[in-house]
Each structure stands twice: as C-alpha cells, then as structure tokens.
Amino acid sequence: MTWVKMLTPRLASCLTALIAALLLAVLAGLCWQVVALFRGVQLPSVGPVVATSISKSSAKNYDVQSLLAVPLFGLRPSNAVAATEIQKDIRRSALKITVIGLVAGNDERGVAVLRHGNKTKAYGIGEKIEVPGTVTLLAVLADHIIIENNRKQEKIELDQKAGATGLRAASTNSRPSNAENVDLSTAGIRELVGDPRDTLQNSPLQLVRFFSVNPVMDGGRLTGYEVKPGRDTRLFSQLSLEPGDVLLSVNGQSLSDMSTQELMKMMENTSSYELLIKRADTILTKRFDL
Structure with a gap:
C-alpha cells in the first residue's frame, strides 16, 4: 500500500488543495515574467506627416459617397x-x-x-x-x-x-363579366391560414409556404409578379390559381408602381381584393373577399 492510500480522506483533500495553490502561484509568476520581457519593447512610432498623408490618401481613394455612386448592380x-x-x-x-x-x-x-x-x-x-x-x-x-x-x-x-x-x-364599381369571386372565409381556407384578414395584416409570412412569387421584367421594367405553388399546394388550388399566372394590379393599382409599404397599407384598409391576372394570352379578373 502506498503512502497516498494511507492518508485519511480529509488530509488527502487538504494536500490536493495545497498542490493546486502552488501550481497557480508558479503559473502566475511565469506570466508576469513573460509580460516583463515585452515591457521594454518600443513599437516604432509613426510620424504625423506620414499619418496625415495616409489619411488624405485614404480619403481620396476610398470616398464613401463616390463608392455609393458606383452602379454595383448595373x-x-x-x-x-x-x-x-x-x-x-x-x-x-x-x-x-x-x-x-x-x-x-x-x-x-x-x-x-x-x-x-x-x-x-x-x-x-x-x-x-x-x-x-x-x-x-x-x-x-x-x-x-x-x-x-x-x-x-x-x-x-x-x-x-x-x-x-x-x-x-x-372604375371599381362595376364587375367584369369574366370575374370570379373567391370567398376567403370558407372552412377549407380557414383551416390552412386561420383568419384571412388577421393573417394578411399581421402575419403575411405564414403564406410563404403556399406561394412562390417572382417579379416579371420586360425590357428592364417591372410588369407584374408571377405566382407558383409553394411547398404546400392546397391553398393555391383552392384560390383557382394556375402556375405561371402573372398578377398585374390590385384594386386598380398597378403592382409595378406599388411599394411593399403601400401594399401593406392597402391590406389594412380593405375587405376585398380585385386582382387583374394575365394567364397566357388571357386577362382575368379575380375578386377575393375576406
């Protein structure tokens, strides 16, 4: 039996603590010695003239306003x-x-x-x-x-x-002969999105899984948005939409003119949406009632 095994548990704990304290003291001394080695080292100073010239050069070569004016995306x-x-x-x-x-x-x-x-x-x-x-x-x-x-x-x-x-x-009073009304408050739609008005106004990102929307450009101009079914295709089919439909306007306002903020504001102040949709070479009108 070694001498360590002969020690009482309490004495062994005390010795362990003492050894740990000694190790910490030794490590602390080594750290201060290393720090002392670098105290005497002087970093080379940079003259004020050089700093001024670098500052002017940087301002000349990296003017923020000039960089912002560069058409990075064409x-x-x-x-x-x-x-x-x-x-x-x-x-x-x-x-x-x-x-x-x-x-x-x-x-x-x-x-x-x-x-x-x-x-x-x-x-x-x-x-x-x-x-x-x-x-x-x-x-x-x-x-x-x-x-x-x-x-x-x-x-x-x-x-x-x-x-x-x-x-x-x-004109928004009369209805087109080829218009189709879609009631968004049906049980099937509510099962998917909950309350349509609340979802559109407060949680529109919940609809991302149902739709894929891509801008349609023609000669550099935005003309509308192409819609396709998302991961969950159930809502897309219930709205009688077809892949490739292009949304041109909402309530008579061209989508090419509307910002996201304007569209969100419209959602807050209306109970129905009349969409002008281009499907292949046919123009359709769909009215969605909340």
Whole structure:
C-alpha cells in the first residue's frame, strides 16, 4: 500500500488543495515574467506627416459617397420610348385594336390590355403590339392609349363596353363579366391560414409556404409578379390559381408602381381584393373577399 492510500480522506483533500495553490502561484509568476520581457519593447512610432498623408490618401481613394455612386448592380436600361414627347391633337388610329383595360401607372409603368382579332394580351409601355406593321405602345392614360404606328403617333380610346367591366383602373364599381369571386372565409381556407384578414395584416409570412412569387421584367421594367405553388399546394388550388399566372394590379393599382409599404397599407384598409391576372394570352379578373 502506498503512502497516498494511507492518508485519511480529509488530509488527502487538504494536500490536493495545497498542490493546486502552488501550481497557480508558479503559473502566475511565469506570466508576469513573460509580460516583463515585452515591457521594454518600443513599437516604432509613426510620424504625423506620414499619418496625415495616409489619411488624405485614404480619403481620396476610398470616398464613401463616390463608392455609393458606383452602379454595383448595373444601370437601369434606358427607355427611349419613355423619353418620347407625346404630341398634341393626335388623330385616332384606324387599326382594329380594342382597348379593353387600362392600368395607368407612373412614367413607363402603365399597362394596357388590348385585343386584336381573337387574341387578348397585356402590354407595357415600350412594347411592340402584335399587329401587322411596326406599332409600339407609347403611353397609357386614364381613358386612352398613345401608340406609335410607323413613326406616327395615334390614339386609341378605351372601349366603353370594356371600360364598364371594371378592367379600367379608374372604375371599381362595376364587375367584369369574366370575374370570379373567391370567398376567403370558407372552412377549407380557414383551416390552412386561420383568419384571412388577421393573417394578411399581421402575419403575411405564414403564406410563404403556399406561394412562390417572382417579379416579371420586360425590357428592364417591372410588369407584374408571377405566382407558383409553394411547398404546400392546397391553398393555391383552392384560390383557382394556375402556375405561371402573372398578377398585374390590385384594386386598380398597378403592382409595378406599388411599394411593399403601400401594399401593406392597402391590406389594412380593405375587405376585398380585385386582382387583374394575365394567364397566357388571357386577362382575368379575380375578386377575393375576406
């Protein structure tokens, strides 16, 4: 039996504490000796002239305002059409184009829903209209559009019958004949999202699992948002949406003009949402009631 085993438990504890204290004392002494070695070392001083010159050089080469002005993500494509001056006393166009819907926007962000023959399509400003010849949409106004037909400006007024259907942004009282009402308060929808109004206003991120939304750009301009089903496809099908549908406007306001803050404010002050949707070459209107 060794001498350690002969010690009483209490005495062994005391010896352990004493040894630990001695080790700490030795380590502390070593640390102070190491510190003392570096006390006498003098770091080279930098002259004031050098510091001034470095400061000036840094200010010159790394000016924050200049860096912020650099287009790190590229420049927005210039739109020659937006710079085109709209003439006065423009004559009516003889083209067989029917304006069935207008979503007037700021600058180059307006959208016009045009029908030619049996084809209906939404066009943004600057887009070439799919008709014979060279015809481009120049401007979208409250009750008519301006086009450029072979370098001549012409206007086409909103068809009054189509304007009465509710596709016109300025009119929200009447309902379009192809409109579809969707009641968001049904049991199936509430089972997925709870109270629709409360979810939209207070917890919109809960809807992320149901939808995938991507901006649709045309010539550098935002024209709308493409929607696709998310991980959970149940809500998408209950809303009668189809993958690839493009949302153009909400309650008559073009989505290309609306900021996130404006959209959230609209959600707080309305009990229904009327969406203008582009599906392939067809324009649909859907009304969602809370």
